[in-house]
Amino acid sequence: MYSFDSRIRYSEVGEDRRITLNAILNYFQDCSTFHSEDVGLGIDYLAEHKKVWLLSSWQIVIDRYPSLCEKVTVSTWPYDFRKFLGSRNFTLTDGEGRMAAYANSLWAYMDLETNSPALVASEQIEGYHLEEKLDMNYAPRKIKLPSDSRIQEAFPVRPHHLDTNHHVNNGQYVQMAMEWVPEDFIIRQMRAEYKKQAVLGDMIIPRVHAADEVYTVALCDEQGEVYVIVEFQGTEKGTCTF
Structure with missing residues (x-):
């Protein structure tokens, strides 16, 4: 699992002083980006190999919208690679470890030269370390x-x-x-x-x-x-x- 700690910023809340859906989505997207960069499989690696991960689907569930200045932890982990597809979970927990939001996502590994799906390379699978999928109600894609x-x-x-x-x-x-x-x-x-x-x-x-x-x-x-x-x-x- 890859995680980082944060605090709900003024720029991330709406008129009700609570985090917006878009800010939650951005936290999840940033977390997966940080994960990729920190294991050496980020933007530069993908550019060198002329590949890209494209998002195929999101399912984000919000139990609670944290308030301005609350401390939160954002986490992500991949749980499946299959041919050219990768699946990844996300969680947003508050300062007491309670789940505020969580997500499932499906990604497609694409070849930029042919604009077609590419088999996920072994170094990608080895670099990310698969974990158990999150216990949640998975909706259809x-x-x-x-x-x-x-x-x-x-x-x-x-x-x-x-x-x-x-x-x-x-x-x-x-x-x-x-x-x-x-x-x-x-x-x-x-x-x-x-x-x-x-x-x-x-x-x-x-x-x-x-x-x-x-x-x-x-x-x-x-x-x-x-x-x-x-x-x-x-x-x-x-x-x-x-």
Whole structure:
């Protein structure tokens, strides 16, 4: 297991002084990046071998949103490698060791020269040390967008949406999708299924469906092909104790 300690910063909280979903996602993403860098399998290693790990799906569950200045520990570990896929768990615990949020993720190992999946190299498997998968309720990876979803106003990919892979960062997609979640809705689970990459200048056309305690947002290209589908499950603020 790889872990690092932190403290909830002002830049990571919303109007309610609690950490945002996007900040939790960023903590998890940073933790996996730190892990890769510290075992010598980070960005430079991948660039040298012309490979990249692309996120295929997220499932993040939030039991409690820690408050401003709370001390937290972020942890991650891989639990499975299979052909060109890798699976990784994450946890966010508070200063007393109580679980606040946890996640499952699936990643695809890609060859940048052929733009196709590549078998995970033995040095990757040896470097990461597989551990037992987290005891949690694992949701399906696939997300279905209801047929009666509604098209919303299109917008372009901006420079601040991009990461070191020169396409939209996985967390930025989730932030985009949250624009259609009401402010009084407390997200308890977020699932995301990533299908294709958006780059600078691409137009994104949202398709949104709202149902009881579930909001589903597909971010699509101009031909209707899906970049990502994001599903938010939760409760109204009036029924929430955080």
